Amino acid sequence: MHTLSLPELAHALQNKQFSSTELTAHFLKRIHLAKSLNAFISVDEEHALAMATNADKLLQQGQAKYLTGIPLAHKDIFCTKTMPTTCGSKMLANFHAPYQATLVQHLAAQGTVLVGKTNMDEFAMGSANENSYFGPVKNPWNLDYVPGGSSGGSAAAVAAGLVPFATGSDTGGSIRQPAAFCGISGIKPTYGLVSRFGMVAYASSLDQAGPMARSVEDLAYILNTMSAFDENDSTSVNNPRPDYPAALNTPVKSMRIGLPASFFQPQVDQDIQQAMTAALKLFEQAGADIVELNLPLQSLWVPCYYVIACAEASSNLSRYDGIRFGHRTANADSLSELITRSRDEGFGMEVKRRILTGTYVLSSGYFDDYYVQAQKVRRMIQQELNEALTKVDVILGPTTPTCAFKLGETVSDPTQRYLADVFTVAANLAGLPALSIPAGTSKGLPIGMQLMGAHFSEPRLLSLAHYYQQHTSWHQARPDEQKG
Protein backbone atom coordinates (compact mmCIF):
# COMPACT_ATOMS: atom_id res chain seq x y z
CA MET A 1 0.00 0.00 0.00
CA HIS A 2 2.86 2.38 0.77
CA THR A 3 4.12 2.20 -2.80
CA LEU A 4 0.87 3.45 -4.37
CA SER A 5 0.41 6.96 -5.76
CA LEU A 6 -2.38 9.24 -4.55
CA PRO A 7 -4.61 8.47 -7.58
CA GLU A 8 -4.00 4.75 -7.00
CA LEU A 9 -4.82 5.06 -3.30
CA ALA A 10 -7.95 7.12 -4.04
CA HIS A 11 -9.07 4.56 -6.61
CA ALA A 12 -8.43 1.61 -4.28
CA LEU A 13 -10.29 3.26 -1.37
CA GLN A 14 -13.27 4.18 -3.52
CA ASN A 15 -13.41 0.66 -4.96
CA LYS A 16 -13.20 -0.92 -1.49
CA GLN A 17 -9.96 -2.78 -2.23
CA PHE A 18 -8.99 -1.79 1.30
CA SER A 19 -10.42 0.57 3.89
CA SER A 20 -8.96 3.78 5.23
CA THR A 21 -8.65 2.05 8.61
CA GLU A 22 -6.52 -0.72 7.05
CA LEU A 23 -4.47 1.82 5.15
CA THR A 24 -3.93 4.00 8.23
CA ALA A 25 -2.98 0.99 10.36
CA HIS A 26 -0.46 -0.02 7.68
CA PHE A 27 1.24 3.38 7.77
CA LEU A 28 1.14 3.58 11.58
CA LYS A 29 2.92 0.24 11.69
CA ARG A 30 5.57 1.50 9.29
CA ILE A 31 6.04 4.65 11.39
CA HIS A 32 6.53 2.46 14.46
CA LEU A 33 9.13 0.30 12.67
CA ALA A 34 11.05 3.33 11.39
CA LYS A 35 11.44 5.13 14.72
CA SER A 36 15.20 5.29 14.22
CA LEU A 37 14.67 7.89 11.48
CA ASN A 38 13.23 10.27 14.11
CA ALA A 39 11.00 11.69 11.37
CA PHE A 40 8.09 12.39 13.71
CA ILE A 41 7.78 14.61 16.76
CA SER A 42 4.30 13.34 17.60
CA VAL A 43 2.09 10.52 16.39
CA ASP A 44 -1.53 10.15 17.50
CA GLU A 45 -2.62 6.62 16.61
CA GLU A 46 -5.97 6.79 18.39
CA HIS A 47 -7.03 10.02 16.68
CA ALA A 48 -5.74 8.81 13.32
CA LEU A 49 -7.77 5.60 13.52
CA ALA A 50 -10.86 7.59 14.56
CA MET A 51 -10.39 9.86 11.52
CA ALA A 52 -9.94 6.77 9.34
CA THR A 53 -13.20 5.30 10.69
CA ASN A 54 -14.95 8.53 9.81
CA ALA A 55 -13.39 8.48 6.34
CA ASP A 56 -14.61 4.91 5.85
CA LYS A 57 -18.15 6.03 6.62
CA LEU A 58 -17.89 8.77 3.99
CA LEU A 59 -16.52 6.24 1.49
CA GLN A 60 -19.36 3.83 2.29
CA GLN A 61 -21.96 6.56 1.92
CA GLY A 62 -20.54 7.74 -1.40
CA GLN A 63 -19.72 11.15 0.08
CA ALA A 64 -15.95 10.84 -0.25
CA LYS A 65 -13.78 13.51 -1.83
CA TYR A 66 -10.65 12.76 -3.81
CA LEU A 67 -8.25 12.51 -0.86
CA THR A 68 -10.73 11.03 1.64
CA GLY A 69 -9.18 8.29 3.73
CA ILE A 70 -5.58 8.98 2.71
CA PRO A 71 -3.10 9.44 5.61
CA LEU A 72 -0.76 12.42 5.78
CA ALA A 73 1.64 14.16 8.15
CA HIS A 74 2.01 17.87 8.83
CA LYS A 75 5.31 19.56 9.43
CA ASP A 76 5.25 20.58 13.08
CA ILE A 77 5.16 24.23 12.08
CA PHE A 78 1.42 24.09 11.28
CA CYS A 79 -1.02 24.64 14.13
CA THR A 80 -3.22 21.66 14.87
CA LYS A 81 -5.80 21.33 17.63
CA THR A 82 -5.39 17.63 18.28
CA MET A 83 -1.61 17.54 18.65
CA PRO A 84 1.06 19.89 20.05
CA THR A 85 2.77 22.33 17.67
CA THR A 86 6.42 22.50 18.71
CA CYS A 87 8.17 24.00 15.68
CA GLY A 88 11.09 21.76 16.67
CA SER A 89 11.83 24.02 19.64
CA LYS A 90 12.05 23.68 23.40
CA MET A 91 10.32 27.08 23.40
CA LEU A 92 7.11 25.47 22.10
CA ALA A 93 7.65 21.92 23.37
CA ASN A 94 4.33 21.96 25.24
CA PHE A 95 2.40 24.38 23.05
CA HIS A 96 -1.14 23.44 22.09
CA ALA A 97 -2.49 25.85 19.49
CA PRO A 98 -5.96 27.28 20.09
CA TYR A 99 -6.82 27.04 16.39
CA GLN A 100 -5.93 25.07 13.26
CA ALA A 101 -3.89 26.33 10.31
CA THR A 102 -6.03 26.98 7.24
CA LEU A 103 -4.24 24.34 5.18
CA VAL A 104 -4.76 21.83 8.00
CA GLN A 105 -8.48 22.64 7.82
CA HIS A 106 -8.56 22.31 4.02
CA LEU A 107 -6.89 18.91 4.10
CA ALA A 108 -9.08 17.73 6.99
CA ALA A 109 -12.17 18.85 5.09
CA GLN A 110 -11.08 16.50 2.29
CA GLY A 111 -11.32 13.62 4.75
CA THR A 112 -7.57 13.01 4.95
CA VAL A 113 -6.21 11.21 8.01
CA LEU A 114 -3.60 13.05 10.09
CA VAL A 115 -1.21 10.48 11.56
CA GLY A 116 1.40 12.80 13.05
CA LYS A 117 3.56 15.90 13.03
CA THR A 118 7.01 15.73 11.49
CA ASN A 119 10.37 16.76 12.87
CA MET A 120 12.04 19.91 11.61
CA ASP A 121 14.86 22.35 12.22
CA GLU A 122 13.97 24.65 15.11
CA PHE A 123 11.70 27.43 13.82
CA ALA A 124 12.54 26.21 10.28
CA MET A 125 16.11 27.46 10.56
CA GLY A 126 18.48 24.95 9.04
CA SER A 127 19.43 22.86 6.05
CA ALA A 128 20.19 19.55 7.74
CA ASN A 129 17.47 18.97 10.35
CA GLU A 130 20.21 18.86 12.97
CA ASN A 131 18.84 21.92 14.76
CA SER A 132 15.75 20.25 16.20
CA TYR A 133 15.23 20.19 19.98
CA PHE A 134 13.83 16.69 19.39
CA GLY A 135 17.03 15.38 17.84
CA PRO A 136 18.24 15.04 14.26
CA VAL A 137 16.31 13.25 11.52
CA LYS A 138 18.16 10.61 9.53
CA ASN A 139 18.13 10.21 5.78
CA PRO A 140 16.35 6.94 4.87
CA TRP A 141 18.78 6.42 1.97
CA ASN A 142 21.69 6.26 4.40
CA LEU A 143 21.23 6.70 8.12
CA ASP A 144 24.63 8.37 8.45
CA TYR A 145 23.46 11.28 6.31
CA VAL A 146 21.18 14.26 6.90
CA PRO A 147 17.74 14.45 5.25
CA GLY A 148 18.10 18.18 4.56
CA GLY A 149 16.04 20.87 6.22
CA SER A 150 14.12 22.43 7.49
CA SER A 151 11.28 20.10 6.40
CA GLY A 152 13.58 17.09 6.91
CA GLY A 153 11.05 15.04 8.86
CA SER A 154 8.41 15.39 6.15
CA ALA A 155 10.93 14.49 3.44
CA ALA A 156 12.27 11.45 5.32
CA ALA A 157 8.73 10.26 6.15
CA VAL A 158 7.60 10.41 2.52
CA ALA A 159 10.85 8.86 1.20
CA ALA A 160 10.64 5.97 3.67
CA GLY A 161 6.98 5.30 2.83
CA LEU A 162 5.71 6.29 6.29
CA VAL A 163 3.03 8.54 4.78
CA PRO A 164 1.87 9.01 1.18
CA PHE A 165 2.40 12.77 1.46
CA ALA A 166 3.27 15.53 3.91
CA THR A 167 3.21 19.27 4.22
CA GLY A 168 6.26 21.49 4.43
CA SER A 169 7.25 25.12 4.57
CA ASP A 170 9.89 26.84 2.47
CA THR A 171 11.58 30.11 3.45
CA GLY A 172 14.83 29.62 1.51
CA GLY A 173 14.57 26.08 0.18
CA SER A 174 13.13 24.15 3.13
CA ILE A 175 10.80 22.06 0.95
CA ARG A 176 13.03 21.66 -2.11
CA GLN A 177 16.40 20.97 -0.47
CA PRO A 178 15.16 18.09 1.75
CA ALA A 179 13.08 16.81 -1.17
CA ALA A 180 16.32 16.69 -3.20
CA PHE A 181 18.30 15.01 -0.40
CA CYS A 182 15.60 12.36 0.18
CA GLY A 183 14.66 11.66 -3.45
CA ILE A 184 11.08 12.94 -3.38
CA SER A 185 9.11 15.71 -5.12
CA GLY A 186 8.26 19.02 -3.46
CA ILE A 187 6.99 22.40 -4.57
CA LYS A 188 7.27 25.86 -3.10
CA PRO A 189 4.29 27.64 -4.63
CA THR A 190 4.15 31.31 -5.60
CA TYR A 191 4.15 33.62 -2.57
CA GLY A 192 0.49 34.13 -1.65
CA LEU A 193 -0.88 30.99 -3.31
CA VAL A 194 -1.19 28.83 -0.18
CA SER A 195 -2.42 30.25 3.11
CA ARG A 196 0.08 30.65 5.91
CA PHE A 197 -2.54 31.32 8.58
CA GLY A 198 -1.58 29.03 11.46
CA MET A 199 1.96 28.47 10.18
CA VAL A 200 4.52 29.63 12.74
CA ALA A 201 6.30 32.63 11.23
CA TYR A 202 10.03 32.71 10.53
CA ALA A 203 10.58 35.35 7.80
CA SER A 204 7.21 36.61 6.67
CA SER A 205 8.16 38.07 3.30
CA LEU A 206 9.76 34.75 2.32
CA ASP A 207 7.74 31.98 4.04
CA GLN A 208 5.49 29.79 1.93
CA ALA A 209 3.77 26.45 2.56
CA GLY A 210 3.66 23.58 0.10
CA PRO A 211 3.26 19.83 -0.42
CA MET A 212 5.86 17.05 -0.45
CA ALA A 213 5.12 13.69 -2.12
CA ARG A 214 6.62 10.97 -4.25
CA SER A 215 5.56 12.31 -7.63
CA VAL A 216 4.58 15.52 -9.37
CA GLU A 217 1.18 14.03 -10.12
CA ASP A 218 0.62 13.64 -6.36
CA LEU A 219 1.75 17.22 -5.77
CA ALA A 220 -0.83 18.48 -8.27
CA TYR A 221 -3.69 16.77 -6.42
CA ILE A 222 -2.55 18.09 -3.03
CA LEU A 223 -2.04 21.60 -4.38
CA ASN A 224 -5.63 21.58 -5.61
CA THR A 225 -6.70 21.27 -1.98
CA MET A 226 -4.04 23.46 -0.35
CA SER A 227 -4.24 26.37 -2.72
CA ALA A 228 -7.11 28.71 -1.91
CA PHE A 229 -7.66 32.32 -1.01
CA ASP A 230 -7.74 32.88 2.76
CA GLU A 231 -9.04 36.09 4.23
CA ASN A 232 -7.17 35.26 7.46
CA ASP A 233 -3.80 35.58 5.67
CA SER A 234 -3.17 39.16 4.58
CA THR A 235 -0.65 37.95 1.98
CA SER A 236 -3.09 35.48 0.39
CA VAL A 237 -3.74 36.33 -3.24
CA ASN A 238 -7.38 36.35 -4.32
CA ASN A 239 -7.25 35.08 -7.87
CA PRO A 240 -8.80 31.98 -9.49
CA ARG A 241 -6.84 28.77 -8.94
CA PRO A 242 -6.38 26.46 -11.93
CA ASP A 243 -7.03 22.73 -11.87
CA TYR A 244 -3.46 21.51 -11.38
CA PRO A 245 -3.95 17.81 -12.25
CA ALA A 246 -5.79 18.80 -15.44
CA ALA A 247 -2.75 20.80 -16.54
CA LEU A 248 -0.26 17.97 -16.08
CA ASN A 249 -0.29 16.84 -19.69
CA THR A 250 0.41 20.23 -21.27
CA PRO A 251 2.79 19.54 -24.19
CA VAL A 252 6.48 20.14 -23.55
CA LYS A 253 7.16 20.85 -27.24
CA SER A 254 8.25 24.45 -27.81
CA MET A 255 8.61 25.17 -24.09
CA ARG A 256 11.62 27.39 -23.50
CA ILE A 257 13.94 26.10 -20.77
CA GLY A 258 16.48 28.54 -19.37
CA LEU A 259 19.86 27.30 -18.34
CA PRO A 260 21.98 29.71 -16.28
CA ALA A 261 25.66 28.99 -16.91
CA SER A 262 26.34 30.04 -13.31
CA PHE A 263 24.40 27.00 -12.07
CA PHE A 264 27.21 24.76 -13.31
CA GLN A 265 30.05 25.99 -11.15
CA PRO A 266 33.03 23.81 -10.24
CA GLN A 267 31.68 23.37 -6.70
CA VAL A 268 28.61 21.63 -8.10
CA ASP A 269 29.11 17.87 -7.86
CA GLN A 270 30.03 16.27 -11.20
CA ASP A 271 27.30 13.62 -10.93
CA ILE A 272 24.73 16.37 -10.37
CA GLN A 273 25.96 18.28 -13.42
CA GLN A 274 25.68 15.11 -15.51
CA ALA A 275 22.14 14.50 -14.22
CA MET A 276 21.14 18.03 -15.30
CA THR A 277 22.71 17.51 -18.73
CA ALA A 278 20.78 14.25 -19.16
CA ALA A 279 17.52 15.99 -18.20
CA LEU A 280 18.16 18.79 -20.69
CA LYS A 281 18.76 16.22 -23.42
CA LEU A 282 15.43 14.56 -22.63
CA PHE A 283 13.57 17.87 -22.83
CA GLU A 284 15.40 18.82 -26.01
CA GLN A 285 14.37 15.54 -27.61
CA ALA A 286 10.77 16.35 -26.67
CA GLY A 287 10.99 19.57 -28.66
CA ALA A 288 11.78 22.05 -25.91
CA ASP A 289 14.11 24.94 -26.65
CA ILE A 290 17.15 25.30 -24.40
CA VAL A 291 18.12 28.93 -23.86
CA GLU A 292 21.32 29.98 -22.11
CA LEU A 293 20.80 32.59 -19.43
CA ASN A 294 23.04 35.05 -17.72
CA LEU A 295 22.19 35.85 -14.09
CA PRO A 296 25.07 38.04 -12.87
CA LEU A 297 23.40 38.79 -9.53
CA GLN A 298 23.38 35.13 -8.51
CA SER A 299 26.36 35.56 -6.17
CA LEU A 300 24.24 37.98 -4.10
CA TRP A 301 21.27 35.64 -3.59
CA VAL A 302 22.47 33.98 -0.38
CA PRO A 303 23.88 37.10 1.36
CA CYS A 304 20.73 39.05 0.48
CA TYR A 305 18.56 36.22 1.76
CA TYR A 306 20.35 35.93 5.10
CA VAL A 307 20.14 39.64 5.89
CA ILE A 308 16.40 39.73 5.20
CA ALA A 309 15.57 36.34 6.74
CA CYS A 310 17.50 37.08 9.95
CA ALA A 311 16.01 40.58 10.26
CA GLU A 312 12.48 39.25 9.90
CA ALA A 313 13.23 36.36 12.27
CA SER A 314 14.48 38.81 14.88
CA SER A 315 11.16 40.63 14.67
CA ASN A 316 8.90 37.57 14.44
CA LEU A 317 10.55 35.69 17.29
CA SER A 318 10.32 38.65 19.67
CA ARG A 319 6.85 37.36 20.61
CA TYR A 320 8.39 34.52 22.65
CA ASP A 321 8.70 36.09 26.08
CA GLY A 322 7.88 33.26 28.49
CA ILE A 323 4.76 35.07 29.62
CA ARG A 324 1.90 34.55 27.19
CA PHE A 325 2.87 31.13 25.84
CA GLY A 326 5.91 28.96 25.35
CA HIS A 327 8.78 28.08 27.65
CA ARG A 328 9.09 30.04 30.91
CA THR A 329 12.18 29.88 33.07
CA ALA A 330 11.69 28.64 36.61
CA ASN A 331 14.22 31.05 37.98
CA ALA A 332 13.75 34.80 37.53
CA ASP A 333 13.49 37.68 40.01
CA SER A 334 12.51 40.42 37.59
CA LEU A 335 10.48 40.81 34.43
CA SER A 336 13.51 41.41 32.20
CA GLU A 337 15.28 38.42 33.74
CA LEU A 338 12.18 36.31 33.11
CA ILE A 339 12.11 37.20 29.42
CA THR A 340 15.86 36.89 28.85
CA ARG A 341 16.24 33.58 30.69
CA SER A 342 13.16 32.10 29.07
CA ARG A 343 14.52 32.94 25.62
CA ASP A 344 18.02 31.78 26.55
CA GLU A 345 16.70 28.41 27.74
CA GLY A 346 14.03 28.05 25.06
CA PHE A 347 16.00 28.82 21.89
CA GLY A 348 18.75 26.71 20.37
CA MET A 349 22.07 28.04 19.08
CA GLU A 350 21.08 28.52 15.42
CA VAL A 351 17.97 30.47 16.38
CA LYS A 352 20.02 32.73 18.67
CA ARG A 353 22.60 33.21 15.91
CA ARG A 354 19.93 34.38 13.47
CA ILE A 355 18.08 36.56 16.00
CA LEU A 356 21.34 38.29 16.91
CA THR A 357 22.33 38.74 13.27
CA GLY A 358 18.87 40.11 12.51
CA THR A 359 18.87 42.47 15.48
CA TYR A 360 22.36 43.62 14.45
CA VAL A 361 21.36 44.52 10.87
CA LEU A 362 18.23 46.27 12.14
CA SER A 363 20.06 48.29 14.78
CA SER A 364 20.79 51.98 14.53
CA GLY A 365 23.83 52.63 12.37
CA TYR A 366 23.49 49.40 10.38
CA PHE A 367 19.86 49.52 9.27
CA ASP A 368 20.45 51.40 6.01
CA ASP A 369 23.80 49.78 5.23
CA TYR A 370 22.58 46.22 5.57
CA TYR A 371 18.81 45.81 5.84
CA VAL A 372 17.61 48.52 3.45
CA GLN A 373 20.51 47.76 1.10
CA ALA A 374 19.50 44.06 1.08
CA GLN A 375 15.93 45.06 0.24
CA LYS A 376 17.18 47.09 -2.71
CA VAL A 377 19.38 44.23 -3.90
CA ARG A 378 16.37 41.96 -3.49
CA ARG A 379 14.41 44.11 -5.95
CA MET A 380 17.32 43.97 -8.43
CA ILE A 381 17.42 40.16 -8.09
CA GLN A 382 13.68 39.93 -8.67
CA GLN A 383 13.88 42.20 -11.72
CA GLU A 384 16.70 40.12 -13.18
CA LEU A 385 14.74 36.89 -12.68
CA ASN A 386 11.48 38.37 -13.98
CA GLU A 387 13.28 39.60 -17.07
CA ALA A 388 14.87 36.18 -17.61
CA LEU A 389 11.42 34.62 -17.29
CA THR A 390 10.14 36.71 -20.19
CA LYS A 391 12.68 34.92 -22.39
CA VAL A 392 12.08 31.42 -21.02
CA ASP A 393 9.20 29.48 -19.46
CA VAL A 394 11.26 27.84 -16.73
CA ILE A 395 14.75 28.04 -15.28
CA LEU A 396 16.32 24.62 -14.80
CA GLY A 397 19.23 23.69 -12.57
CA PRO A 398 20.32 21.57 -9.66
CA THR A 399 18.36 22.00 -6.43
CA THR A 400 21.57 21.72 -4.41
CA PRO A 401 25.28 21.82 -5.27
CA THR A 402 25.92 18.50 -3.51
CA CYS A 403 23.94 15.49 -2.38
CA ALA A 404 23.15 14.98 1.32
CA PHE A 405 26.10 15.45 3.65
CA LYS A 406 27.02 13.41 6.72
CA LEU A 407 25.27 13.87 10.04
CA GLY A 408 27.34 15.62 12.67
CA GLU A 409 29.89 17.16 10.32
CA THR A 410 31.27 20.12 12.21
CA VAL A 411 31.48 23.37 10.31
CA SER A 412 33.40 26.20 11.94
CA ASP A 413 31.93 28.84 9.62
CA PRO A 414 28.09 28.85 9.68
CA THR A 415 27.96 30.48 6.23
CA GLN A 416 29.37 27.28 4.69
CA ARG A 417 26.11 25.55 5.62
CA TYR A 418 24.10 28.43 4.22
CA LEU A 419 25.59 27.70 0.79
CA ALA A 420 23.46 24.54 0.66
CA ASP A 421 20.68 27.02 -0.23
CA VAL A 422 22.65 28.64 -3.05
CA PHE A 423 20.18 27.66 -5.79
CA THR A 424 16.94 27.72 -3.82
CA VAL A 425 16.77 31.11 -2.06
CA ALA A 426 16.14 33.09 -5.26
CA ALA A 427 12.61 31.74 -5.59
CA ASN A 428 11.81 33.02 -2.09
CA LEU A 429 13.43 36.40 -2.62
CA ALA A 430 11.42 36.92 -5.81
CA GLY A 431 8.26 35.12 -4.62
CA LEU A 432 8.46 32.68 -7.55
CA PRO A 433 7.22 29.09 -7.64
CA ALA A 434 9.89 26.38 -7.78
CA LEU A 435 9.86 22.63 -7.43
CA SER A 436 12.40 19.89 -6.91
CA ILE A 437 12.19 16.41 -8.37
CA PRO A 438 14.52 13.40 -8.20
CA ALA A 439 16.87 13.32 -11.20
CA GLY A 440 19.44 10.64 -10.43
CA THR A 441 21.66 9.30 -7.71
CA SER A 442 25.29 9.74 -6.72
CA LYS A 443 27.02 7.21 -4.49
CA GLY A 444 23.64 5.89 -3.40
CA LEU A 445 22.17 9.30 -2.54
CA PRO A 446 19.45 11.12 -4.52
CA ILE A 447 20.04 14.11 -6.79
CA GLY A 448 17.44 16.87 -7.05
CA MET A 449 16.58 19.00 -10.08
CA GLN A 450 14.92 22.38 -9.61
CA LEU A 451 12.48 24.04 -12.00
CA MET A 452 11.60 27.68 -11.29
CA GLY A 453 8.99 29.73 -13.14
CA ALA A 454 7.18 33.06 -13.23
CA HIS A 455 4.57 33.99 -10.61
CA PHE A 456 1.59 31.61 -10.70
CA SER A 457 3.17 29.39 -13.37
CA GLU A 458 2.69 26.23 -11.25
CA PRO A 459 0.73 24.44 -14.01
CA ARG A 460 3.64 24.83 -16.42
CA LEU A 461 6.24 23.75 -13.86
CA LEU A 462 4.18 20.72 -12.88
CA SER A 463 3.58 19.69 -16.50
CA LEU A 464 7.26 19.85 -17.40
CA ALA A 465 8.22 17.92 -14.27
CA HIS A 466 5.44 15.41 -14.92
CA TYR A 467 6.75 14.84 -18.44
CA TYR A 468 10.18 14.14 -16.94
CA GLN A 469 8.71 11.65 -14.46
CA GLN A 470 6.78 9.87 -17.21
CA HIS A 471 10.04 9.30 -19.07
CA THR A 472 12.34 8.51 -16.14
CA SER A 473 12.00 6.37 -13.02
CA TRP A 474 14.08 8.31 -10.48
CA HIS A 475 10.94 9.27 -8.53
CA GLN A 476 10.07 5.59 -8.17
CA ALA A 477 13.41 4.67 -6.59
CA ARG A 478 13.08 3.86 -2.92
CA PRO A 479 15.57 3.61 -0.09
CA ASP A 480 16.47 0.16 1.11
CA GLU A 481 13.68 -1.06 3.40
CA GLN A 482 16.29 -2.24 5.91
CA LYS A 483 17.35 1.36 6.38
CA GLY A 484 13.88 2.86 6.27
Added chain:
Amino acid sequence: MPTLETELTKIAALACIGMNNDSAKLLAHDVGAIMDFVEQLRAVNTAGVAPMLHPLDLHQRLRSDEAVDENQVSHLAEMAPLFANELYLVPKVIEAGN
Protein backbone atom coordinates in the same frame (compact mmCIF):
# COMPACT_ATOMS: atom_id res chain seq x y z
CA MET B 1 35.82 51.47 17.65
CA PRO B 2 33.90 48.86 19.67
CA THR B 3 34.67 45.21 18.98
CA LEU B 4 31.95 42.97 17.58
CA GLU B 5 31.88 41.10 20.91
CA THR B 6 31.15 44.34 22.76
CA GLU B 7 28.53 45.37 20.24
CA LEU B 8 26.99 41.94 20.35
CA THR B 9 26.57 42.17 24.12
CA LYS B 10 24.45 45.29 23.57
CA ILE B 11 22.57 43.63 20.70
CA ALA B 12 21.91 40.56 22.85
CA ALA B 13 20.44 42.78 25.55
CA LEU B 14 18.17 44.41 22.94
CA ALA B 15 17.11 40.99 21.66
CA CYS B 16 16.71 39.62 25.21
CA ILE B 17 19.12 36.78 24.51
CA GLY B 18 21.18 35.79 27.53
CA MET B 19 24.87 35.19 26.91
CA ASN B 20 27.65 33.90 29.13
CA ASN B 21 31.36 34.33 28.36
CA ASP B 22 31.57 31.12 26.33
CA SER B 23 28.45 31.67 24.26
CA ALA B 24 29.38 35.35 23.75
CA LYS B 25 32.68 34.32 22.16
CA LEU B 26 31.09 31.66 19.98
CA LEU B 27 28.23 33.89 18.84
CA ALA B 28 30.60 36.79 18.16
CA HIS B 29 32.64 34.47 15.95
CA ASP B 30 29.56 33.21 14.10
CA VAL B 31 27.82 36.55 13.69
CA GLY B 32 31.16 38.01 12.59
CA ALA B 33 31.45 35.33 9.90
CA ILE B 34 27.89 36.06 8.74
CA MET B 35 28.53 39.81 8.62
CA ASP B 36 31.76 39.24 6.64
CA PHE B 37 29.75 37.07 4.26
CA VAL B 38 27.00 39.67 3.67
CA GLU B 39 29.49 42.55 3.41
CA GLN B 40 29.54 42.17 -0.39
CA LEU B 41 25.99 43.57 -0.51
CA ARG B 42 27.27 47.01 0.48
CA ALA B 43 29.41 47.24 -2.64
CA VAL B 44 26.37 46.96 -4.95
CA ASN B 45 25.28 50.18 -6.64
CA THR B 46 21.62 50.47 -5.68
CA ALA B 47 21.15 54.14 -6.56
CA GLY B 48 17.56 54.75 -7.63
CA VAL B 49 16.37 51.28 -6.57
CA ALA B 50 13.40 51.20 -4.20
CA PRO B 51 13.59 48.74 -1.29
CA MET B 52 11.45 45.65 -1.84
CA LEU B 53 9.26 44.76 1.11
CA HIS B 54 6.94 42.21 -0.44
CA PRO B 55 7.49 39.79 -3.34
CA LEU B 56 4.25 40.68 -5.11
CA ASP B 57 4.25 44.41 -4.29
CA LEU B 58 0.61 44.17 -3.28
CA HIS B 59 -1.12 46.61 -1.00
CA GLN B 60 -2.01 45.40 2.45
CA ARG B 61 -5.51 43.99 2.34
CA LEU B 62 -7.61 45.06 5.29
CA ARG B 63 -10.49 43.18 6.82
CA SER B 64 -13.74 44.99 7.47
CA ASP B 65 -13.81 46.70 10.84
CA GLU B 66 -16.44 44.59 12.53
CA ALA B 67 -16.75 44.01 16.24
CA VAL B 68 -16.76 40.35 17.22
CA ASP B 69 -17.77 38.99 20.56
CA GLU B 70 -15.23 36.27 21.17
CA ASN B 71 -14.07 35.47 24.65
CA GLN B 72 -10.58 33.98 24.28
CA VAL B 73 -9.67 34.04 27.97
CA SER B 74 -9.93 30.29 28.46
CA HIS B 75 -7.71 29.67 25.38
CA LEU B 76 -5.18 32.22 26.57
CA ALA B 77 -5.18 30.72 30.06
CA GLU B 78 -4.52 27.25 28.65
CA MET B 79 -1.51 28.50 26.68
CA ALA B 80 0.06 30.69 29.38
CA PRO B 81 2.68 29.20 31.72
CA LEU B 82 1.26 31.16 34.68
CA PHE B 83 -2.23 32.64 34.58
CA ALA B 84 -4.67 33.49 37.36
CA ASN B 85 -7.80 35.64 37.73
CA GLU B 86 -7.68 36.41 34.00
CA LEU B 87 -4.19 37.87 34.38
CA TYR B 88 -0.71 36.84 33.23
CA LEU B 89 1.55 36.46 36.22
CA VAL B 90 5.03 38.02 36.13
CA PRO B 91 7.61 38.92 38.78
CA LYS B 92 6.89 42.09 40.71
CA VAL B 93 7.68 45.18 38.59
CA ILE B 94 6.97 47.92 41.15
CA GLU B 95 8.70 47.92 44.51
CA ALA B 96 6.58 48.91 47.51
CA GLY B 97 7.41 52.12 49.40
CA ASN B 98 9.21 53.99 46.58
